Amino acid sequence: MVNVMDLPEEEFIYPGTRACAGCGMALIYRIALKALGAKTLITVPASCLTVLHGMQGFCSTKISVYHTPFATTGASASGILASLEDKGLEDEITVLAFAGDGGTTDIGIQALSGAAERETNFIYACYDNEAYMNTGVQRSGSTPLGVKTTTTPEGKLVHKKNMPKILEAHGIPYVATGIASYPLDLYEKFKKARDIHGSKYFHILSPCPPGWGYEPKDTILIGRLAVQTGFWILYEVENGILKLSRASSRYLDPSKRKPIEDYLMAQKRFSQMTQQEIEVYKTYINDMWADINRRIQNQD
Numbered sequence: 001m002v003n004v005m006d007l008p009e010e011e012f013i014y015p016g017t018r019a020c021a022g023c024g025m026a027l028i029y030r031i032a033l034k035a036l037g038a039k040t041l042i043t044v045p046a047s048c049l050t051v052l053h054g055m056q057g058f059c060s061t062k063i064s065v066y067h068t069p070f071a072t073t074g075a076s077a078s079g080i081l082a083s084l085e086d087k088g089l090e091d092e093i094t095v096l097a098f099a100g101d102g103g104t105t106d107i108g109i110q111a112l113s114g115a116a117e118r119e120t121n122f123i124y125a126c127y128d129n130e131a132y133m134n135t136g137v138q139r140s141g142s143t144p145l146g147v148k149t150t151t152t153p154e155g156k157l158v159h160k161k162n163m164p165k166i167l168e169a170h171g172i173p174y175v176a177t178g179i180a181s182y183p184l185d186l187y188e189k190f191k192k193a194r195d196i197h198g199s200k201y202f203h204i205l206s207p208c209p210p211g212w213g214y215e216p217k218d219t220i221l222i223g224r225l226a227v228q229t230g231f232w233i234l235y236e237v238e239n240g241i242l243k244l245s246r247a248s249s250r251y252l253d254p255s256k257r258k259p260i261e262d263y264l265m266a267q268k269r270f271s272q273m274t275q276q277e278i279e280v281y282k283t284y285i286n287d288m289w290a291d292i293n294r295r296i297q298n299q300d
């Protein structure tokens with residue numbers, strides 16, 4: 001088990017990026033790069049992460065980043081890998097694709113699916129702030145039910161896509177969920193993924209103060225509530241075997257979960273939800289956990 005003293009002191013992001021104060025994505029990125037180290041090449045589509053990197057001619061990371069067109073993240077990772085193989089460097093350098101939820105669940109899904117089907121040896125991390133934030137908060141396939149965005153002013157009518165399950169269906173060796181509020185869990189999972197050969201997929205919830213409507217100081221708190229209410233489940237699936245992560249394992253017992261209202265009411269994006277919709281959430285969360293529980297029982 002990793003503790004905070006085990007994290008490398010070296011930073012791979014220079015101080016003073018253009019991300020907002022309290023950005024969950026910036027924290028996730030910082031921890032992922034610490035886990036993977038300097039011998040990493042990154043490919044990133046249009047997103048808040050390209051804003052973090054800075055304007056043309058500058059880059060806020062010490063690691064090389066390729067900015068790829070929106071729909072092409074998975075394909076660009078396969079291309080980078082092919083070039084490394086050509087140079088005999090494929091075992092020395094980790095290829096990391098880092099994309100937002102819009103760039104993953106909607107626009108980049110076919111390129112990602114193709115890369116996974118080709119068994120590209122790379123890590124794909126989706127930081128999920130649950131909307132197209134960079135262009136002013138439009139709904140994505142990953143926006144949850146009831147969320148108010150500029151394209152769902154009355155609240156979104158359907159639940160978010162379950163991307164980890166979609167990637168699992170590709171038969172890849174490693175799929176994991178994470179969240180900005182549990183950085184040590186993230187660090188451990190990225191380190192593990194680096195040493196597994198094949199396509200590895202991370203889906204990481206990324207609290208976003210302006211898009212979700214809370215104070216920047218509360219990013220860790222909001223993310224913890226997502227886990228403590230059972231809304232966000234931390235787990236990993238290694239070669240088809242699902243294991244709950246430490247922070248989530250106690251919430252298999254529904255009586256340990258905090259009321260979902262604690263999470264929803266702390267954010268302006270859920271502010272117009274009706275009692276009826278909140279009840280829908282309770283069923284949704286129970287169903288997700290029942291599915292996880294069934295899987296754990298059946299694999300023993």
Ligand SMILES: Cc1ncc(C[n+]2csc(CCOP(=O)(O)OP(=O)(O)O)c2C)c(N)n1
Pocket residue numbers: 046047048049070071099100101102103104129131132133134135140
């Ligand atoms: C082909 C194409 N369509 C639209 C855009 C405009 N665009 C840039 S970033 C962005 C939002 C990306 O959303 P997401 O992937 O969720 O990342 P986030 O901004 O939330 O970090 C959009 C729509 C673009 N750059 N290219």
Ligand code: SF4
Pocket residue numbers: 018019020021022023024025026048129133134207208209210211
């Ligand atoms: S809008 Fe959200 S995801 Fe984008 S930089 Fe700001 S806090 Fe981060």
Ligand SMILES: [Mg+2]
Pocket residue numbers: 100101102127128129130131132133
């Ligand atoms: Mg997004």
